[in-house]
Amino acid sequence: MSTKTNKSFTKRLKVSKNGKISARKTGQNHFNIKENRRSQLAKKRGVSFPMSNKDKAFYIGNKF
Numbered sequence: 001m002s003t004k005t006n007k008s009f010t011k012r013l014k015v016s017k018n019g020k021i022s023a024r025k026t027g028q029n030h031f032n033i034k035e036n037r038r039s040q041l042a043k044k045r046g047v048s049f050p051m052s053n054k055d056k057a058f059y060i061g062n063k064f
Contacts, residue, residue: 006058013049021056022046 028043
């Protein structure tokens with residue numbers, strides 16, 4: 001029996017063609033109205049998400 005993919009977790013991650021994982025910075029959804037545009041757009045950028053191969057197989061499943 002294979003493990004099921006954790007769907008809620010995979011929606012927060014993006015896997016690149018080469019297998020790199022990126023995610024959004026945490027806590028960047030609210031209170032952006034007073035920020036200048038440069039910092040607002042900087043919050044949208046993803047950050048690298050280090051993960052072991054065992055965890056990738058468990059949480060992401062067939063995507064990796």
